[in-house]
Amino acid sequence: xxxxxxxxxxVILLLGTGIVSGFNVxxxxxxxxxxxxxxxxxxxxxxxxxxxxxxxxxNTSDGDTVFVYDDSSPYYENxxxxxxxxxxxxxxxxxxxxxxEGGTGINITTDNVSISNFYVxxxxxxxxGESCAYLSISNNTFSKNYTKAxxxxxxxxxxxxxxxxxxxIDYESNLFELSSFCTIxxxxxxxxxxxxxxxxxxxxxxxxxxxNLFGGLNRSGSIDLAYQSNYNTISNNVFTIxxxxxxxxxxxxxxxxxxSIYMNVIEYIGPYLGYNGHIGMxxxxxxxxxxxxxxxxxxCSIAFYVSDSYNNxxxxxxxxxxxxxxxxxxxxxxxxQRTDLxxxxxxxxxxxxxxxxxxxxxxxxxxxSTYWHGNYWGRPRAIPKSILGYKMIQTIIPVPAQIEFDLxxxxxxxxxxxVAI
Numbered sequence: 001x002x003x004x005x006x007x008x009x010x011v012i013l014l015l016g017t018g019i020v021s022g023f024n025v026x027x028x029x030x031x032x033x034x035x036x037x038x039x040x041x042x043x044x045x046x047x048x049x050x051x052x053x054x055x056x057x058x059n060t061s062d063g064d065t066v067f068v069y070d071d072s073s074p075y076y077e078n079x080x081x082x083x084x085x086x087x088x089x090x091x092x093x094x095x096x097x098x099x100x101e102g103g104t105g106i107n108i109t110t111d112n113v114s115i116s117n118f119y120v121x122x123x124x125x126x127x128x129g130e131s132c133a134y135l136s137i138s139n140n141t142f143s144k145n146y147t148k149a150x151x152x153x154x155x156x157x158x159x160x161x162x163x164x165x166x167x168x169i170d171y172e173s174n175l176f177e178l179s180s181f182c183t184i185x186x187x188x189x190x191x192x193x194x195x196x197x198x199x200x201x202x203x204x205x206x207x208x209x210x211x212n213l214f215g216g217l218n219r220s221g222s223i224d225l226a227y228q229s230n231y232n233t234i235s236n237n238v239f240t241i242x243x244x245x246x247x248x249x250x251x252x253x254x255x256x257x258x259x260s261i262y263m264n265v266i267e268y269i270g271p272y273l274g275y276n277g278h279i280g281m282x283x284x285x286x287x288x289x290x291x292x293x294x295x296x297x298x299x300c301s302i303a304f305y306v307s308d309s310y311n312n313x314x315x316x317x318x319x320x321x322x323x324x325x326x327x328x329x330x331x332x333x334x335x336x337q338r339t340d341l342x343x344x345x346x347x348x349x350x351x352x353x354x355x356x357x358x359x360x361x362x363x364x365x366x367x368x369s370t371y372w373h374g375n376y377w378g379r380p381r382a383i384p385k386s387i388l389g390y391k392m393i394q395t396i397i398p399v400p401a402q403i404e405f406d407l408x409x410x411x412x413x414x415x416x417x418x419v420a421i
Contacts, residue, residue, distance in 0.1 A: 037063035037085075043072035053077055053087075053097070060085045062112075074098035074121070079106045081113050089117035092139050099123040105142075108132055116140065124151040126171060135161040143169035155179050163187065173224075177201045184209045191216035197223055204229045214249070215240035222247060226254040234261045241268040241278050241300075248282035248305070252290055259290045263417060268299040277301035277323070283309045292317060294416050302327055303355075306345060313346040318353070318416045325355045328370055347406075349374040351413045372406035381409040 040056040041049040049069075050056040054077055056066045065086040068075070074096035081087060087106075089095030096119045097105055105123035106115060113129075114136040120126040126142040129135050135158060142153065153174040155161060161182040168174065169190045176182060176199065189197055189212060197214060200207055201224075209223055214237065223234055239249040249266045252259055266280045280297035283290065284307035293315040297303040303319040306312065307329040319325045326347060347370060355378065370387075377385050389402035 037061065037065060039065045039067055041067050041069065043069035043075075045071070054079055057081060057083065057085065057087070068095055068118075070094040070096070076100040078103045078123075081106060081108045081115075082110050084110055084112035086114045087116075087118075088114075089119075089140075092117045092141055093119055095119060096121060104128050108135060111135075114138075119143070126151075126153055128154045128156075129158045129161065130154075130156045131158070133159045133161070135163075137161070137163045137166065139165050141167040141169070142171055143167075144171060155182070158182065173197065173199050175199050175201065176204050176207065178203050180205045180207060182207045184212065186211045188213045189215075199224045199226070200229045200232060201225075202227045202229070205231050207232045208235075209233070209237065210235045212237045213240075214238065216242070222249050222251065224251045224253075225256045225259055226251070227256070228254070229256045230258050232259045234259065235263050237264045239264070239266045241266070242270050248279040250281045252281075252283050252287045253285045253309075255286045255288075257287070257289045260293075261290065262293045262295065265296045265418065266298070266300065267296075279305050280322070281305070283307070283312060285309070287312065291315065294318075296320070296416070296418060297322060305329075310345055313348065314350060315346075315348045316414055316416050317350045318414075319350060319355055320353050322355050325350075325352045345369075346371045347373075347375060349376075349410065349414060351376045351416065353378055353413060370404060372404060374408055374410050375406050376410040376413045377406070380411040382411075385409045 038061070040060060042051070042053050042056050043049060051072070053066065053068055053075055057079065060066060060083050062084040064083075065088060068087070068089045070090045073094060076098055079097070095117060099105065099122040102124040104125040104127075105120045106127045108115075108127070108129040109132065111133045113132070113134075115127075116136075116139045119141045120143070122144050126144070127137065144151065152171050153168070155176045157178045158176070159179065159181050161179065163182065163184045165186045167188045167190065174197065176184075179200070184198060184207065191197070191214065198209060200209075204225075209232065214222070222239075223237065225232055225234075234250060241249070250261060250264065252261070261281070268278045278300045280300040280303045281292060281295070282305045284305070287309040288311050290312045292304065292312065294317065296318040298320045300322050302324045303317070303322045304314060304326040306326065314326065328345060352375060372385075372387060375385070385406040387404045387406065388400055389404065
């Protein structure tokens, strides 16, 4: 009885503080009263406790809570959550939901579901949410054996979802597709596989991805925005790259517009690889009107790689110890050719410190122009800084073909704020 009183206290605290409740994500909604409903118990030794989590879920009503003790872990189940309930484990590390033969760990099919404090292990798909809203997924660990085939978390057509304070180990390309107004924050992505991170695809708009950690023994995770994923905010994330990847930490591509990427830190900490190492951020395939500001990119081969994209701005970024600061490839392959926008990219007030190729390398075909202003080029400059552009002959031979100028370079580096997690 004492143990159930303690559980009730924990549940009230969780719901009352909003740590795991996704019911009030939309600030435009009217406040809703705290409704504990009934609490159903799984595991443990209490009289009337359920043995299986799914049996408890099947006997809930909207607003109820299922509390799962860790005594009976691991639970070999494939859960379907089709009611608006709270599903809480006793402890994130010891309340284990484990795959028996793969499949899906938790499949959410309705609105207003909160899930917290589980260790979800070795499923093909640890959690899926589809065509639902107001989900809260927090304080869980999702882990798999990285030698298995690539699998992922999937959220399809979800809105107002919060995914926070979770640890994700070796799940690849965790997908948010056609999903909007979601917050992905304070998670730890540990990637020992090919590609672990977050994909916002196919019209995923107005999402916030902030204060996440990306790292691992072999590779770093990444954040990809593609296929008309617009108006997203990517900020205050930290990427630690221990070995060569040949990929980028943040990618914006395929007609994605009006995204704000700021105050992220990308640092490569492995052996020096010269020009064949990691790319900090990659912008390509008609990515337009995006803003990249106050990011810190350290020890990468290329800090920013921009291809077939225009009207993007790069403002007050700290680019340190990179082989190449920014590379622009031309508009030869662009498909939109929008006439309502100038074919410019804007490079303003950035620090290029200890960067080869005179601080910046620029390659182009018949290129969009670039506007340079107020950048710091590794030392004080009292006269305009020239930026030499190249044209590729047979795609492999660079030939000087154009020169541009930063007419008012900065005399000292800018004090650019750094992310704090």
